[in-house]
Amino acid sequence: MSTIDGLPPLREVIAEHDLRAKKQLGQNFLLDLNLTAKIARQARDLSGCDVLEIGPGPGGLTRGLLAEGARHVLAIEKDARALPALQQIAAAYPGRLSLIHGDALDIDPLAHLNPPIRVAANLPYNVGTELLIRWLTPPSWPPFWQSLTLMFQREVAERIVAAPGSKAYGRLAVLAQWRSEARIVMSLPPEAFVPAPKVHSAVVQITALPAPRFPADAAALSRVVAAAFNQRRKMLRSSLRGLRPDIEAVLTEAGISPTARAEEIGVEQFCRLSLLLARNTG
Numbered sequence: 361m362s363t364i365d366g367l368p369p370l371r372e373v374i375a376e377h378d379l380r381a382k383k384q385l386g387q388n389f390l391l392d393l394n395l396t397a398k399i400a401r402q403a404r405d406l407s408g409c410d411v412l413e414i415g416p417g418p419g420g421l422t423r424g425l426l427a428e429g430a431r432h433v434l435a436i437e438k439d440a441r442a443l444p445a446l447q448q449i450a451a452a453y454p455g456r457l458s459l460i461h462g463d464a465l466d467i468d469p470l471a472h473l474n475p476p477i478r479v480a481a482n483l484p485y486n487v488g489t490e491l492l493i494r495w496l497t498p499p500s501w502p503p504f505w506q507s508l509t510l511m512f513q514r515e516v517a518e519r520i521v522a523a524p525g526s527k528a529y530g531r532l533a534v535l536a537q538w539r540s541e542a543r544i545v546m547s548l549p550p551e552a553f554v555p556a557p558k559v560h561s562a563v564v565q566i567t568a569l570p571a572p573r574f575p576a577d578a579a580a581l582s583r584v585v586a587a588a589f590n591q592r593r594k595m596l597r598s599s600l601r602g603l604r605p606d607i608e609a610v611l612t613e614a615g616i617s618p619t620a621r622a623e624e625i626g627v628e629q630f631c632r633l634s635l636l637l638a639r640n641t642g
């Protein structure tokens with residue numbers, strides 16, 4: 361059977377390289393190349409971009425990214441079993457796919473990428489949130505990436521795009537929406553993956569804004585949302601007490617009721633609070 365890129369179908373690749381999915385590596389593979397090309401298209405104009413992919417596995421999304429014209433893809437994969445399959449893709453797209461075998465949490469990909477850079481990945485669920493937080497909290501803004509096109513469990517995707525007042529609203533929403541545009545662009549049922557996970561999935565498209573929506577102190581904002589949503593049922597005057605003994609006065613100065621709860625506070629208010637906390641601790 362032929363495919364859009366002339367490489368073998370993914371089921372054959374998996375059989376040939378004995379890539380039986382391992383749960384501890386969060387392996388749920390996408391085998392439909394039309395679907396992976398569609399996901400790649402969510403990342404928009406790839407032709408002039410380097411793309412960072414985490415966890416290529418047998419390479420379905422990698423092939424989608426290359427077929428959609430990515431200038432160069434850097435793929436970081438922890439599972440050594442996938443490398444021979446990925447090397448075949450690299451051979452079919454000379455000079456356009458680089459592979460790193462290792463843990464994405466330990467590798468700084470920047471030395472291997474040239475701007476403009478986009479990130480695209482069907483993330484392993486066990487490291488997905490940690491990687492996202494890192495990408496959203498870089499040392500300076502704008503970050504190294506122009507956009508993140510990421511597959512998550514639907515519940516995590518909803519937390520990223522959530523509005524204040526909803527149950528899903530929390531740290532991820534504030535950090536994502538402060539200086540990016542975040543949207544759910546695709547929903548996928550469990551059967552889209554092999555093996556099928558228990559839950560639905562969704563692709564989130566996060567585009568970096570040139571500058572933050574509201575002025576804020578990045579470090580203080582991270583601290584304050586972590587503390588506030590760690591004890592989200594508590595009033596802010598008690599969930600944030602650990603940050604400052606006079607937190608009630610600081611909250612009042614920021615225009616926030618000390619008896620409000622974290623999920624009632626909008627991104628702009630958290631930003632204002634972060635500036636006051638940073639200024640006063642000096």
Ligand code: SAM
Pocket residue numbers: 385386387388389390391414415416417418419420421422436437438439442462463464465481482483484485487
């Ligand atoms: N991209 C492939 C696809 O869409 O079919 C595979 C996605 S699968 C959900 C996650 C992939 O991430 C697996 O290939 C797994 O081996 C890899 N992985 C898991 N933990 C990793 C880590 N810490 N660093 C790099 N890759 C990792």
